[in-house]
Amino acid sequence: MWDGDRGWRRRFGAVVRAQAREGVVVPPVRVGVIPIAADFDRRAVLAAARAEGLDHVVEVDHVSFFNGAGFDGLLRSAQDLAIEPSLGVYLAVYLLPLRHPAVVARQIVDIVQDAPGQLIFGVGIGGEDRHEIELCGVDPGRRGRRQDESLQILRGLLTGEPVTFHGEFFDLDDALVRPAPSIPVPIVVGGRSDAALRRAGRLGDGWVAIWVSARRFREGLTIVEDVAADAGRVVEWHHAIQIWAGVDDDRDRARELVAWQMEALYQVPFDKFERWTPYGTPADVAEFVAPYVEAGAKYVNLMVSAGNCEQAVAAAGEVRRLLQR
Numbered sequence: 001m002w003d004g005d006r007g008w009r010r011r012f013g014a015v016v017r018a019q020a021r022e023g024v025v026v027p028p029v030r031v032g033v034i035p036i037a038a039d040f041d042r043r044a045v046l047a048a049a050r051a052e053g054l055d056h057v058v059e060v061d062h063v064s065f066f067n068g069a070g071f072d073g074l075l076r077s078a079q080d081l082a083i084e085p086s087l088g089v090y091l092a093v094y095l096l097p098l099r100h101p102a103v104v105a106r107q108i109v110d111i112v113q114d115a116p117g118q119l120i121f122g123v124g125i126g127g128e129d130r131h132e133i134e135l136c137g138v139d140p141g142r143r144g145r146r147q148d149e150s151l152q153i154l155r156g157l158l159t160g161e162p163v164t165f166h167g168e169f170f171d172l173d174d175a176l177v178r179p180a181p182s183i184p185v186p187i188v189v190g191g192r193s194d195a196a197l198r199r200a201g202r203l204g205d206g207w208v209a210i211w212v213s214a215r216r217f218r219e220g221l222t223i224v225e226d227v228a229a230d231a232g233r234v235v236e237w238h239h240a241i242q243i244w245a246g247v248d249d250d251r252d253r254a255r256e257l258v259a260w261q262m263e264a265l266y267q268v269p270f271d272k273f274e275r276w277t278p279y280g281t282p283a284d285v286a287e288f289v290a291p292y293v294e295a296g297a298k299y300v301n302l303m304v305s306a307g308n309c310e311q312a313v314a315a316a317g318e319v320r321r322l323l324q325r
Helices: 004-021 042-051 075-084 101-113 131-134 140-157 192-201 215-232 250-266 282-295 309-323
Strands: 030-036 056-061 062-065 068-069 088-095 119-125 162-165 171-175 185-190 206-209 239-248 301-306
Touching: 004 215, 030 042, 030 088, 030 162, 030 309, 042 056, 042 075, 056 075, 056 301, 062 131, 075 088, 075 101, 088 185, 088 206, 088 239, 088 301, 101 119, 101 140, 119 140, 131 140, 140 162, 140 171, 140 192, 171 282, 185 192, 192 206, 192 215, 206 215, 239 250, 239 282, 239 309, 250 301, 282 301, 282 309, 301 309
Parallel strands: 030 056, 030 301, 056 088, 088 119, 119 185, 185 206, 206 239, 239 301
Antiparallel strands: 062 068, 162 171
8 A cells, every 4th residue: 555645646657657758658547437326326327427527337247146136237238328328338247158149249239339439348257156157057167168168259250250169068150240340349358367367368358357456466467468479369458457445535434335235245244355445535545546557457447335326426536537647
């Protein structure tokens, strides 16, 4: 942790200035939000995010998580883009192994026809709730291999060219999904394991990380990009860090807000997540996030617990302004 508000801003600014002197063009980090509050109203959230200057909103995905909670990530992304097409959507992450990749390809193509370049599609294998995986007819122990096949098929189908594939889970001959997106849809891979990192390097356009330290994030990006280089891939990376945060002027209240939300969702004590979860003022959150940006995060996805949605979105906007100074 950096020593105080002035300290972290000075160090982060020095890094950016040094890169500029060396001729390295580093675009400003892109910041998005999903507010975690009881008064969630999609239209109000999207309007507030646009007014705050945020770059995107964040969507997540579950079919039936623990007590049956869920949200179809692609359906919600389509709703967001229909309401506010000028605001990007970073879907992180969609449980691709629970669906057929051809159906997913059709959904993506239809979504981006009216919002080209506005969707980043993140995928993950899930697993916190094994019953969710089993409910969809998928063996939890084979979901990683199924993910690999699904990604190969999905990437092929999104080119608009015929795909023939014969694997452990899928058999396709001359499969077609058209029209191809006019702007390619980046596919990023979530997960913390080395297998997920290798998958991101072989088949992804980035890694979206959650619950890792800034040092592990930096190490993970090196693994991803080395794997891609070994495979002869040249990639425009869309790496992201996804962070839960509690925001309130009262630090104890901020902790209470985020702890309650995370425990309710994941059914485990907050102390399992606390070291990766900032809470306090927006400046406290920005201080926590800055080392990830320095390590190479191009996107910051904030899952903000606050007193209400308006406060959550405003806090994310302030974090963005602090990181881009």
